[in-house]
Amino acid sequence: MADEYEKLARQLIGEFSSMHRFMSTRVSNAVSGEMAVMRALMLANGELSPSQIADRAWVSAPRVANILRNLEAKDWVTREPDKADRRRVIVKITEHGLACIEEKRELSNRKTGEFLAELGPDDAxxxxxxxHRMNEIIEKNQGTRLREILYSENPKPKDGFSDTPTTNN
Known part of the structure; x- marks a missing residue:
């Protein structure tokens, strides 16, 4: 049975690799570029600090700074001093940014709908x-791993790699 799943795993990885060749630029931008930053802002009701954006969009701080410059040039966001702490900056989505994101969302929904229509109702x-099931399994496993880290005296990834040295008592 394990051999069957390993064979399926190789096929699945091959299919994902094949899809990646056609989608890599769009997916990369959606996951780690302007769209990821805009999504983080949208989920936070339109305003965050740059460090919060980096955390929520899973993008490095220097990359966020570059993305924010581009988004400001497009008039999608503004950066303003925080009223409570003048040393901090707050990034806010502009009305123009909201309109552009909505337009992109509608286009994405339409294109995805066209793709699903090609699959047919059963396959779609x-x-x-x-x-959805994959996401449930990933979330469950991430939660399990997080609990292991939080409640273990010696949290070490199962793959043997770690960012910080661990000690064995």
């Missing part, structure tokens, strides 16, 4: 169901 529903 099955794809969405399987991706």
């Amino acid at each position: 529903h099955e794809l969405v169901r399987l991706i």
Whole structure:
């Protein structure tokens, strides 16, 4: 049985690799570029500090700074001093930014709908169901790993790699 799953794993990785060649630029920007920053801002009701954006968008602070410069040039965001702490900066989505994001969202929904229509109703529903199930498993496993780290005296990743040295008592 394990051999069957390993064979399927190789096929799945191959299929993902094949898809990646066609989608890499768009997916990369959506996951780690302007769209990731805008999504983080949208989920926070339109304003965050640059460090909060970096944390929530999973983007490095220097990358966030570059992205914010680009978004400001497009008039999608503004940076203003925090009223409570003048040393901090707050990034806010502009009305123009909101309109552009909504336009991109509508285009994305339309294109994704066209793709799902090509799959047909049964395969489209099955794809969405399987991706949802994958996310459930990933979340469960991430939660398990987080609990292991929080409650272990010697948290060390199962793969043997770690950012910080660990000690064995």
